[in-house]
Structure formats: C-alpha cells, structure tokens
Amino acid sequence: MASLPFNFYDLLETLPQPGCAVCNLCERDVNRFLDSHLYEYVNTPDTHVAMRASRFLCNQHTHQLVHYGASVLGIAILEASVLWELLRLAEVPSGGAFARLRGGTHSTADRLEPTGSCMACDVLTRAEKDHVRVLAELVTDARMGEAFRDSAGLCLPHFRLALRAAPGAAQQERLMEMQMAIWRDLKAELDMFANKYDINHAHEAMGEEGDSWRRALEMLAGRKGIFGLRGR
Ligand SMILES: [Zn+2]
Numbered sequence: 001m002a003s004l005p006f007n008f009y010d011l012l013e014t015l016p017q018p019g020c021a022v023c024n025l026c027e028r029d030v031n032r033f034l035d036s037h038l039y040e041y042v043n044t045p046d047t048h049v050a051m052r053a054s055r056f057l058c059n060q061h062t063h064q065l066v067h068y069g070a071s072v073l074g075i076a077i078l079e080a081s082v083l084w085e086l087l088r089l090a091e092v093p094s095g096g097a098f099a100r101l102r103g104g105t106h107s108t109a110d111r112l113e114p115t116g117s118c119m120a121c122d123v124l125t126r127a128e129k130d131h132v133r134v135l136a137e138l139v140t141d142a143r144m145g146e147a148f149r150d151s152a153g154l155c156l157p158h159f160r161l162a163l164r165a166a167p168g169a170a171q172q173e174r175l176m177e178m179q180m181a182i183w184r185d186l187k188a189e190l191d192m193f194a195n196k197y198d199i200n201h202a203h204e205a206m207g208e209e210g211d212s213w214r215r216a217l218e219m220l221a222g223r224k225g226i227f228g229l230r231g232r
Pocket residue numbers: 020021022023024154155156157158222223
C-alpha cells in the first residue's frame with residue numbers, strides 16, 4: 001500500500017476537535033510560520049525580497065505578530081528592511097518634488113503599492129489546498145470516513161473547496177452524504193435552541209444546543225482570520 005501523506009494523520013487527529021478541521025490545521029500552520037519559521041529565514045535574502053515586495057505582511061497577519069513577542073528582534077529586522085525599501089521608492093525622482101506628487105502611473109503612491117503577496121497568506125493558501133486535497137482524496141478511506149462522519153464537518157468555504165478537489169464521484173458523494181448529515185444535525189440543534197428560547201418553553205433546560213448558534217457561525221463563514229482578507 002502506498003504511504004499516506006503526513007497530513008492524513010494530522011486530519012485524523014484534528015477531525016475530533018471542535019470546529020472545521022481544515023480551519024484548525026490552517027490556523028496551526030500559520031501560527032507556526034509566524035511564531036518560528038519566519039525567523040529561521042529572517043536573514044536570508046529571499047525573505048527580505050519577499051517582505052519588501054509585499055510591504056511587510058497583510059494587516060491581519062501583521063497584527064498577529066504581537067502574540068509572538070519572543071521574536072521581536074526578527075520583527076524589527078524585517079520592519080527595518082521594508083522601511084528601507086519604502087524610503088528608496090519614495091526618494092524624489094529626477095523632476096523634483098512636483099513630479100513625485102503629481103498623479104499618473106509612476107506616482108509615488110503607485111510605487112508604494114505592494115508587488116508581492118503576504119508571506120503568511122501564501123502559507124495559509126498552500127496549507128488550505130494541501131489539507132483539503134488530502135481530505136477529499138482519502139475520504140473513502142475507512143479511518144478518514146469515520147473521523148469525518150463523527151466530526152463537526154467542514155465550514156462552507158472549505159466544503160466547497162473539498163468538493164472541487166474530490167478526484168471522482170465516489171469521493172464527492174461520500175463528502176456530500178456526510179456533510180449533509182452534519183448540517184441536518186446542526187439545523188435540528190438550532191431549531192431546538194430557538195424553540196427553547198420561546199416563552200412557552202422557557203422552563204426547559206438548555207442542553208448542548210445552547211451554543212449551536214455559535215458553532216453554526218463558523219460552519220457558515222469559516223474560522224475568524226482564515227478568510228478575512230481574501231473573502232470567499
Ligand atoms: Zn474551514
């Protein structure tokens with residue numbers, strides 16, 4: 001039997017956890033990148049070229065950096081590198097200040113636009129594609145199928161990606177069948193929640209359905225911070 005990709009086991013471990021497994025794994029991969037991988041390469045020319053081109057990281061990932069205070073030296077080195085680039089681009093070109101401020105295709109504002117994508121967004125996109133592909137290809141494996149069936153399911157954006165990544169009808173049908181069962185259960189919980197909120201049923205104690213509305217938020221829109229800037 002051909003060896004299974006390493007993230008097959010990541011998915012098996014992550015599916016029983018609350019929320020969409022692909023959101024969970026993407027979040028883990030981006031956190032690892034921002035926490036350590038970025039700084040392993042802080043002094044390599046490629047990292048500086050990429051960070052200068054993207055004018056640092058996107059808004060979302062830039063602000064996530066403050067959670068990893070141990071790497072402040074690395075952050076400072078990269079910030080200085082980007083500022084060096086901004087200063088270089090903002091230098092008064094021949095023609096003087098008037099030419100610099102004037103609009104047009106070569107205005108300073110245009111030159112300050114990023115010419116590359118955020119490195120953390122790139123990590124996120126690659127991770128997402130990889131985890132979704134392995135799930136969609138191996139959903140017909142008994143262990144993966146069982147783990148998916150017992151999970152909270154995929155968020156809607158990742159479910160769409162998984163359907164598109166499924167290599168054949170068998171995988172697509174398996175995904176559909178299991179995700180629809182998960183949606184039906186979640187909808188039943190939401191109906192029960194709404195029903196108990198009703199004044200006539202106020203005496204009935206709230207059970208696990210009490211946070212169903214919160215779980216449904218992630219199921220419909222994906223984890224906060226996973227799609228924010230790209231939209232889906
Ligand atoms: Zn997701």
